[in-house]
Amino acid sequence: xxxxxxxxxxxxxxVADTQSGVTDLKVxxxxxxxxxxNPPVNALGAAVRDGVAARMxxxxxxxxTEAVVLICAGRxxxxxxxxxxxxxxxxxxxxxxxxxxxxxxxKPVVAAIHGxxxxxxxxMALGCHYRVAVPSARVGLPEVKLGILPGAGGTQRLPRxxxxxRALEMITSxxxxxxPKAKEAGLIDELAPEEGLRQAALDFAKRLVAEGKGPRKxxxxxxxxxxxxxxxxxFADFAKANARRFRGFEAPxxxxxxxKAAVELPFEQGIAKERDLFLxxxxxxxxxxxxxxxxxxxxxxxxxxxxxxxxxxxVNSVGIIGAGTMGGGIAMNxxxxxxxxxxxxxxQEALDRGLSVIRKNYEASAAKGRLKPEDVxxxxxxxxxxxxxxxxxxxDLVIEAVYxxxxxxxxxxRRLDKIAKPGAILASNTSYLNVDEIASVTSxxxxxxxxxxxxxxxxxxxxxxxxxxKASKEVVATAxxxxxxxxxxxxxxxxxxxxxxxxxxxERQREANRLVEEGAxxxxxxxxxxxFGLPMGPFAMSDLAGLDIGWSRETSKGETLREKLCEMDRxxxxxxxxxxxxxxxxxxxxxxxVEQMVLDHSKQKGITRRQISDAEILERLIxxxxxxxxxxLEEGKAIRAxxxxxxxxxxxxxxxxxxxxxxxADTVGLENVLARMEQWEREIGxxxxxxxxxxRKVEAGETFTGAA
Ligand code: 3H9
Numbered sequence: 001x002x003x004x005x006x007x008x009x010x011x012x013x014x015v016a017d018t019q020s021g022v023t024d025l026k027v028x029x030x031x032x033x034x035x036x037x038n039p040p041v042n043a044l045g046a047a048v049r050d051g052v053a054a055r056m057x058x059x060x061x062x063x064x065t066e067a068v069v070l071i072c073a074g075r076x077x078x079x080x081x082x083x084x085x086x087x088x089x090x091x092x093x094x095x096x097x098x099x100x101x102x103x104x105x106x107k108p109v110v111a112a113i114h115g116x117x118x119x120x121x122x123x124m125a126l127g128c129h130y131r132v133a134v135p136s137a138r139v140g141l142p143e144v145k146l147g148i149l150p151g152a153g154g155t156q157r158l159p160r161x162x163x164x165x166r167a168l169e170m171i172t173s174x175x176x177x178x179x180p181k182a183k184e185a186g187l188i189d190e191l192a193p194e195e196g197l198r199q200a201a202l203d204f205a206k207r208l209v210a211e212g213k214g215p216r217k218x219x220x221x222x223x224x225x226x227x228x229x230x231x232x233x234x235f236a237d238f239a240k241a242n243a244r245r246f247r248g249f250e251a252p253x254x255x256x257x258x259x260k261a262a263v264e265l266p267f268e269q270g271i272a273k274e275r276d277l278f279l280x281x282x283x284x285x286x287x288x289x290x291x292x293x294x295x296x297x298x299x300x301x302x303x304x305x306x307x308x309x310x311x312x313x314x315v316n317s318v319g320i321i322g323a324g325t326m327g328g329g330i331a332m333n334x335x336x337x338x339x340x341x342x343x344x345x346x347x348q349e350a351l352d353r354g355l356s357v358i359r360k361n362y363e364a365s366a367a368k369g370r371l372k373p374e375d376v377x378x379x380x381x382x383x384x385x386x387x388x389x390x391x392x393x394x395x396d397l398v399i400e401a402v403y404x405x406x407x408x409x410x411x412x413x414r415r416l417d418k419i420a421k422p423g424a425i426l427a428s429n430t431s432y433l434n435v436d437e438i439a440s441v442t443s444x445x446x447x448x449x450x451x452x453x454x455x456x457x458x459x460x461x462x463x464x465x466x467x468x469x470k471a472s473k474e475v476v477a478t479a480x481x482x483x484x485x486x487x488x489x490x491x492x493x494x495x496x497x498x499x500x501x502x503x504x505x506x507e508r509q510r511e512a513n514r515l516v517e518e519g520a521x522x523x524x525x526x527x528x529x530x531x532f533g534l535p536m537g538p539f540a541m542s543d544l545a546g547l548d549i550g551w552s553r554e555t556s557k558g559e560t561l562r563e564k565l566c567e568m569d570r571x572x573x574x575x576x577x578x579x580x581x582x583x584x585x586x587x588x589x590x591x592x593x594v595e596q597m598v599l600d601h602s603k604q605k606g607i608t609r610r611q612i613s614d615a616e617i618l619e620r621l622i623x624x625x626x627x628x629x630x631x632x633l634e635e636g637k638a639i640r641a642x643x644x645x646x647x648x649x650x651x652x653x654x655x656x657x658x659x660x661x662x663x664x665a666d667t668v669g670l671e672n673v674l675a676r677m678e679q680w681e682r683e684i685g686x687x688x689x690x691x692x693x694x695x696r697k698v699e700a701g702e703t704f705t706g707a708a
Contacts, residue, residue: 023051046092076115323354329457533655
């Protein structure tokens with residue numbers, strides 16, 4: 001059933017199958033052991049699929065073999081289909097056919113699972129008749145995170161074992177389920193000793209033979225799906241209950257539809273439905289974007305002049321200067337990773353407040369069941385609060401998170417330079433300031449870098465690692481490697497005003513303000529960005545953060561809308577009013593007062609307001625960001641376009657299904673972005689001047705990411 005327009009592997013087997021070393025078959029005591037070895041994660045590429053198929057056929061034909069064990073070498077069971085094959089011409093036996101081949105084996109097949117059985121990996125295990133796993137193993141169907149659904153029978157087999165509701169949850173969230181939990185759900189038949197998987201699986205298989213148990217096909221299990229038949233509301237209710245989580249994504253609805261098919265249709269028809277849905281998704285832009293993001297997340301660690309074997313420095317203790325919102329949030333990342341923190345404040349009151357906020361955050365997590373109660377104390381025991389700056393003489397890494405002001409930061413670094421131990425990394429959490437200048441006041445600029453966290457720092461995944469000019473390779477490599485250890489995506493950026501994220505944000509903010517002067521209302525701007533997929537627009541965001549940040553009545557010029565709002569005591573959500581009016585539940589409604597203010601403001605500035613379409617709003621907000629991104633690349637302030645996209649996805653809530661601003665630019669066509677920038681440069685001003693890189697890319701017919 002292969003046809004040329006099918007973008008995924010549905011063709012016949014055309015991969016040379018020899019004992020390639022990828023798969024191996026041994027018979028021990030009448031049990032065939034099929035071992036797969038395809039480092040690093042045993043992805044199910046064509047050679048693996050064909051190899052397993054061949055070994056299974058051999059085992060089936062061998063009269064001396066009574067049962068089969070399928071096991072993987074290296075660090076994990078199959079981590080899934082080989083994502084790099086998607087969109088390429090089909091090769092080898094399709095995964096779905098392989099799973100069926102295993103299920104149809106005349107002898108019982110036992111999957112022996114360690115590491116992670118994910119996606120196609122779990123589907124392989126579901127094709128097996130029995131499953132044995134070590135307790136540390138995790139299983140799941142994370143396809144949804146790649147914008148697709150399980151396409152090798154997972155949506156049809158999983159509900160037959162764990163039931164419809166559990167299957168819906170697993171397939172639409174992509175969660176990794178620990179083996180002991182999977183056993184409770186019936187997904188795993190037996191837990192094996194951590195170090196004895198092979199033997200345990202072998203023994204399990206021998207027992208099956210001794211007890212005369214044959215193949216047990218998941219497809220034949222019917223009680224769980226029958227129980228759900230005639231209750232279509234289960235699916236609608238599930239979609240509704242998760243509407244927020246699914247907003248904008250195409251894959252979750254398809255996942256639900258596929259599971260519904262498992263309930264309503266015979267197995268074969270359900271499989272056909274799953275395949276249709278899979279093919280549609282895998283060819284779409286969202287899945288392309290999400291697969292791109294998967295690899296982009298892993299690319300950030302690759303720094304051209306810092307090979308993987310670059311020496312790093314130990315980070316076994318951390319000092320943090322400032323126990324405010326930022327300092328406290330930063331501290332939590334290290335405590336979560338088991339790294340002790342010393343946090344320094346100037347006043348006892350501020351220190352007490354900071355520590356109690358950290359405790360409250362942990363207690364709230366515990367109350368929601370996200371943290372074990374005993375872990376609250378465990379983490380709090382790792383933090384020491386002090387007013388004594390001298391305490392910063394011992395940590396391996398010190399992060400400064402004080403007020404954003406160059407003189408204050410310089411002063412802190414001068415003092416730190418005198419106290420910190422030799423070789424300690426000294427980092428600033430500045431969001432805008434020149435880290436080279438900060439480094440210059442110390443006697444050891446080679447040890448100084450920026451580590452820019454994003455608020456709330458214990459939640460947002462982004463860390464901009466700012467490479468100061470004189471920072472040593474060891475120091476930079478250490479910071480980059482530290483990021484994943486504390487749960488962050490660390491993106492290496494160069495020194496420039498606002499680095500990557502805030503520098504691009506400034507473009508968007510300028511245009512947002514201008515659009516409101518020209519004819520849009522703040523809620524129009526916010527709505528367009530929300531519908532695009534961002535969590536909120538700039539005006540709602542300002543209301544949330546507080547409009548009076550950096551504002552004072554004494555110095556207010558009353559020129560901008562923001563200043564005018566502050567003067568009226570409309571300072572954002574906390575005062576019940578800002579750009580929007582807020583009710584007691586902080587629900588926002590457009591304010592007639594603000595509407596009038598906006599009209600007056602335009603008049604004062606001599607601007608004749610006009611109707612602005614949503615499409616124009618979107619382009620005006622986003623294309624200048626893209627253009628700035630291109631300048632950032634041109635100046636070498638980011639290593640690659642995908643790094644910029646990682647900044648926006650992990651620090652600013654850019655919707656992952658749009659792949660980040662640079663990927664998005666590729667999808668809309670760089671020539672379209674360029675044409676608009678040229679038009680606005682003529683009509684509005686030089687701030688729209690297209691970057692040379694953008695121009696060159698258009699001339700050469702190239703894209704930024706090569707992935708769209
Ligand atoms: C699927 O199965 C579809 C089917 O339902 C339907 C088919 C018809 N393919 O993450 P790491 C690479 S969709 C290709 O750093 P860790 C990765 O890029 C798939 N490559 O290790 C990296 O390369 P590099 C469903 C893959 O220990 C290297 O392996 N499965 C794949 O931190 C090491 O990876 C998933 O979505 C792959 N499937 O984490 C699971 N997986 O060294 C995806 C990894 O060049 N994988 N690579 O940068 C993961 O979640 C993690 O890799 C895993 C290990 C948890 C397994």
